[in-house]
Amino acid sequence: MVPNxxxxxxxxxxxxxxxxxxxxxxxxxxxxxxxxxxxxxIVALGIEKHVKYKKxxxxxxxxxxxxxLVVFKYLGFVLMELSKQMESFNFTKNIVLPIGISFxxxxxxxxxxxxxxxxxxxxxxxxxxxxxxAMFEQLIAGPIVTYKQVRKELYVKKINRxxxxxxxxxxIIGLGLxxxxxxxxxxxxxxxxxxxxxSISTPLAWLSIFAFTFQIYFDFWGYxxxxxGLGKMLGFQLPKNFDYPYLSLSMTQFWRRWHMTLGSxxxxxxxxxxxxxxxxxxxxxxxLMIVWLLTGIWHGAGYNFILWGAVLFIILVxxxxxxxxxxxxxxxxxxxxxxIIIPLTWAVFAIDDIGQMGVFFTRLFxxxxxxxxxxxxxxxxxxxxxxxxxxxxxxxxxxxxxFQLLKKIKNSYCxxxx
Numbered sequence: 001m002v003p004n005x006x007x008x009x010x011x012x013x014x015x016x017x018x019x020x021x022x023x024x025x026x027x028x029x030x031x032x033x034x035x036x037x038x039x040x041x042i043v044a045l046g047i048e049k050h051v052k053y054k055k056x057x058x059x060x061x062x063x064x065x066x067x068x069l070v071v072f073k074y075l076g077f078v079l080m081e082l083s084k085q086m087e088s089f090n091f092t093k094n095i096v097l098p099i100g101i102s103f104x105x106x107x108x109x110x111x112x113x114x115x116x117x118x119x120x121x122x123x124x125x126x127x128x129x130x131x132x133x134a135m136f137e138q139l140i141a142g143p144i145v146t147y148k149q150v151r152k153e154l155y156v157k158k159i160n161r162x163x164x165x166x167x168x169x170x171x172i173i174g175l176g177l178x179x180x181x182x183x184x185x186x187x188x189x190x191x192x193x194x195x196x197x198x199s200i201s202t203p204l205a206w207l208s209i210f211a212f213t214f215q216i217y218f219d220f221w222g223y224x225x226x227x228x229g230l231g232k233m234l235g236f237q238l239p240k241n242f243d244y245p246y247l248s249l250s251m252t253q254f255w256r257r258w259h260m261t262l263g264s265x266x267x268x269x270x271x272x273x274x275x276x277x278x279x280x281x282x283x284x285x286x287x288l289m290i291v292w293l294l295t296g297i298w299h300g301a302g303y304n305f306i307l308w309g310a311v312l313f314i315i316l317v318x319x320x321x322x323x324x325x326x327x328x329x330x331x332x333x334x335x336x337x338x339x340i341i342i343p344l345t346w347a348v349f350a351i352d353d354i355g356q357m358g359v360f361f362t363r364l365f366x367x368x369x370x371x372x373x374x375x376x377x378x379x380x381x382x383x384x385x386x387x388x389x390x391x392x393x394x395x396x397x398x399x400x401x402x403f404q405l406l407k408k409i410k411n412s413y414c415x416x417x418x
Contacts, residue, residue, distance in 0.1 A: 007157055008131045011234065015134035022099045022140070029098040032068065037130050039064055040108045044115040044122035044129075058116045065105045072098055077301035100139045102298060106265055107133055111147045113269055120148050128154040137230035141223040143241040143261040150236055157235025167232030174225025177218040181397065185390040186215035188383055189350070197359040203380035205363035209343040211387065212350050214394035217246065220259070246398040249334030250327045251315045251341060262298075266291050288320075289313050299349070304357065308348045315341065 016030070023029040043061035047054040076095035111129075114120045123129040132147055132154060133139075192200060192208035200208070224241035231238040245257035255263055274287040296309020319327065327334040347364070351357040362369035396402060 004157060007235070008127050008154065012127060012131050012134060015131070015136040015139065018136040019100070019134065019139065026096055026098070029096075032098060033100075033104065033134075036065070036068070036104060036108060037133050038126075040111055040133070041123070041126050041129050043112050045124075047112065047115050048122045054116060058112055061112045062109055065109050069101060069105050071095075072101060074297075074301045103142055103144055104133050104139065106144050106262075107146070110144075110265060110269060114146065114148060120151065123147070135231075135236070137234070137236075138227040138238060141220070141227070142259070143224055143227065143239050144265050145238055145261070146265075149239055153236045159233070159235045163232050163235070167229045167234075169229070170232060171226050171229030174222040174227075174229060176222075177225065177397065178222030181390060181393055182215050182218035182222055185211050185387060185394060186219070188387050189215060191383070197356055197363055199376065200363055201377050201379050202363055202366050204383060205360060206343075207380055207383060207387070207391075209347050209350075209360075209364070210391065213343045213346050214391070214398075216346060216349075217242075218394070218397070244398065244400060246338070246342065247400075248338055249331055250319050250324055250338070251312065251345075252319050252324055253328075254338065254342070255312075255316070262295070266295060270294060285317060288317060292316065302352045303354055304348060304350075304352045307354070308345065311345060311348055315345070 016034075019033060020027070020030050023033075039061060043057055046057045050057060072095060111120075111132075115122045123132075129147075132145075132150060135145070135150075138145060188211035189208050192204065192211075197205070221242045228238045228240070239261055241260050243257040243260065245254050248254040248257055271287055271291050274290060275283055276287060277284040292313035293306065293309045295312070296305045296307070299305050299308070327337055344364075347360060348357065351360055
């Protein structure tokens with residue numbers, strides 16, 4: 001058993017080694033990661049020490065994070081688009097995205113903003129702050145953890161047999177969702193893209209986008225559960241990231257249950273500082289638009305992500321001011337509405353070529369295709385026969401039923417041990 005005073009050293013060394021393996025072809029990204037940690041640490045101390053200049057110091061830290069994200073995540077896309085429009089401008093280099101930068105950037109910003117607001121004290125121990133940012137279990141794919149959520153565990157980690165066993169169980173469930181469900185059902189979407197949207201039938205188009213709908217959920221939820229499980233084994237209580245979002249009655253409710261830590265981050269550090277819904281109708285619409293466009297852009301560099309954010313903004317505004325209460329009053333209507341709207345929004349997210357996105361939607365809705373017919377109208381039969389067990393499992397595990405059953409079995413087993 002490692003003494004408590006040495007646990008953070010081991011965690012930091014292990015996490016940095018983990019990050020180094022992921023950046024072995026671009027070791028400069030490990031240096032960027034370490035610099036990011038140092039800047040956050042110095043900025044936070046500077047905010048507390050130099051109160052008169054704390055806003056300038058805060059903006060310097062935010063500028064570094066946002067600037068890094070823009071350069072590595074979006075600059076390549078912008079330059080490629082410029083090269084398409086300007087013959088004299090030729091840019092072909094692919095800028096590799098540093099792993100985890102979208103997540104550790106947001107965690108760093110939340111930390112220095114919370115210090116600026118006086119919600120937390122600046123961390124005096126560089127070791128503790130470095131462990132917070134570098135925690136390997138959630139560094140790559142979240143959940144997004146704020147410093148105040150794990151501050152106590154950075155000093156004292158309560159690790160016992162029960163927490164380790166619970167962590168192992170949570171990790172296994174997450175791994176199972178990822179490997180046994182997300183990966184297999186995701187192959188249908190990959191195969192459909194390989195065939196070409198022009199050649200598929202309407203039933204296959206719907207099957208494939210439902211497959212992607214399940215893949216992205218169980219992939220991301222699986223990763224989150226693995227991170228939470230590893231956190232429990234290491235003495236950290238990482239926040240819940242998903243709450244059965246496919247049971248939602250509206251997109252508003254869906255985004256309170258999907259990637260919950262990202263939604264909380266945008267609410268606390270963007271929406272509320274902009275004024276939230278406290279400054280009238282027009283500014284509420286403006287604030288929602290900013291948040292959802294930023295949400296789309298955060299997910300990736302591409303026109304489809306901008307369009308996806310804009311589509312979500314429009315849907316959420318319509319729900320907020322028109323149909324939201326009605327959807328929650330009539331649950332069957334809400335479930336049917338979400339059954340259709342969720343895969344449609346994921347189609348916008350998944351297809352990065354706007355032209356091909358248009359073709360795919362003509363396959364989903366053949367009345368838009370102006371007489372175009374599928375080459376193989378019965379192609380869906382083959383793929384349904386191959387993938388229907390995964391669709392059944394996807395529907396089942398989108399509900400609470402398997403987990404309630406597992407909880408009963410667990411409680412029954414534990415009672416037998418007493």
